[in-house]
Amino acid sequence: MDEFHIYVQEETKAALMSGSPLIPKDGLMPGQTLPDEGTVVHVRSADDELIGTGYIGEQTKGVGWLVSRRADTVMDASFFAEKIQQAWHHRRSLHQSQETTAYRIFNGEGDGVGGLAIDYYHGYALIHWYSAGIFAFQTEVLQALAALPGVQGVYEKKRFETGAIVEEEEDFVQGERAPEPLIVHENGINYAVDLDDGPMTGIFLDQRHVRRKIRDEYARGRTVLNTFSYTGAFSVSAALGGAVHTTSVDLANRSYAKTVEQFSINGLDYEAHDIVVQDVFQYFKRAKKQDKAFDLVVVDPPSFARSKKKTFSVKKDYQALLEEVIAVTANDGIVVASTNANVVAMKKFRSFVDRACQSMKLDYQILETHRLPEDFPTVKTKAYDSDYLKVIIFKVSRK
Structure with missing residues (x-):
């Protein structure tokens, strides 16, 4: 060769x-x-x-x-089997959990192979291929997954350009098909996911610890606004944590039905909460006109988004977004600010919070910060940092 x-x-x-x-x-x-x-x-x-x-x-x-770093490394079936088995072993505490049945079992370069990520959803594996190059090793990776205990079926997401249009291409690959929806558990909360319905599944696994914090420490007795709410996962965790009321806002039409589903499978009355299908920035205007103020606001926007009237990027627009958030946050209210944009370092992200609060003439106190959870191991060197998630939870006070 x-x-x-x-x-x-x-x-x-x-x-x-x-x-x-x-x-x-x-x-x-x-x-x-x-x-x-x-x-x-x-x-x-x-x-x-x-x-x-x-x-x-x-x-x-x-x-x-x-x-x-070796010259004799061969990227064959045994190579991938060893890497995936090691990663599986490192998650043994999660495998043994009855309260959490959805998490990452292989995290790219953090587990030794950049471009490849694998999630586990209550008995089913979901592979993320980030290039055609790693997809060339599909057979070897599937063999390794077939040997893992408790993996009943495998799905995949090709997160790269294939250069061809494939009509109704399935994400299901091998083994048994998952129920639709598949109910997973996270810290005792139920979430409905769909492994074969477009690029997203219904929940972002890297926010597990943040959702738990909201439920256990920040939601009780508070009114909650969840912006860019997707399927309402933060809203559900807040409601289960004793929030007085939640409002979920997202532009996507499907967000309404998905959020209703997440509330319902947890025995919550979704009609007691607000689920709003609207551009978040338009909602801010409406909320300010109505003098609404929320005790807890969650803001976790996509790194880049475009609507009919506005283009948003984290690097350019996050500070302005925070100013909009703060304007509808009650005195002594809490903001959960998050981004997964790799182009923004934590120091820069902190500066967004600082400048937004200064602009709004507010005092603020950072209560805690979060990075990726333990099932998302990272590589951090002087030249490279794969810990993309930044979360800052802070309290605002009017001067």
């Missing part, structure tokens, strides 16, 4: 040797022709020093990933 070599610049060599797994496009020596997606490569410095073994898998982050 032919061996392929790619050569990187000195700065990239230093980053890779210090633990960064990413092979950035601008870190390659010029004039190279990259091999096909999924090709296993030896990564070398300009002076031909071996750095390690990786594979070509182009995505927004780079052209591929380093998976080993």
